[in-house]
Amino acid sequence: MEHITSKNNRWIRLATRLKQKKYRDKNKMFLMEGLRNAEDVQNQEISDIVCLVQSGRAENGSVQHIFERGENLHWLFCEVEEPLMRLISGTENGQGIILLVKQPYVMDYPQLLNGLHGKYVLLDTVQDPGNVGAIIRTAAAAGCSGVLLTKGSADPYSEKVVRSSMGSILRLPIYHDLDIEFLKE
Secondary structure, three states, rough: OEOOOOOOOOOHHHHHHHHHHHHHHHHHHEEEOOOOOOOHHHHHOOOOEEEEEEEEHHHHHOHHHHHHHHHHHEEEEEEEEHHHHHOOOOOOOOOOOOEEEEEEOOOOOHHHHHOOOEEEEOOOOOOOHHHHHHHHHHHHHHOEEEEEEOOOOOOOOHHHHHHHOOHHOOOEEEEEEEEEHHOOO
């Protein structure tokens, strides 16, 4: 396990950049925090994750379980000093575990219109991140095929949306920055 002590480390630089939408869009990645999210990502068998764990937290039994399962999924684990974790974390008293996750592939407009089958939730300029995350979580629980977000809606990969989706952000396709007129066709 790599031990990170500098804010100039590539993973720390990437994690701090992923707090901004332009870097989430550019890198097609986002941050997820907490043990429950880590377990949920593992239960979905998502591989190739970078997992940052705060120094001193690795002895926790739940974190040990994350390590064991993560090795089988080709996760990269890095131990991070507490001041660096505070720099990255979006919560005041986090659990000391942050994942750098690839955004799921989502098809483009023409494919979207030809491939819409099932039930979808359409969010037209819903700007509150907590509401967007809760609706994503509800849509996943209701068995919807995906969530459609028009331009002007909250970024589905922002920290607050991801946190309030409680892992559901990875359970169904999220189509964002859509033009409502395009969807009417």
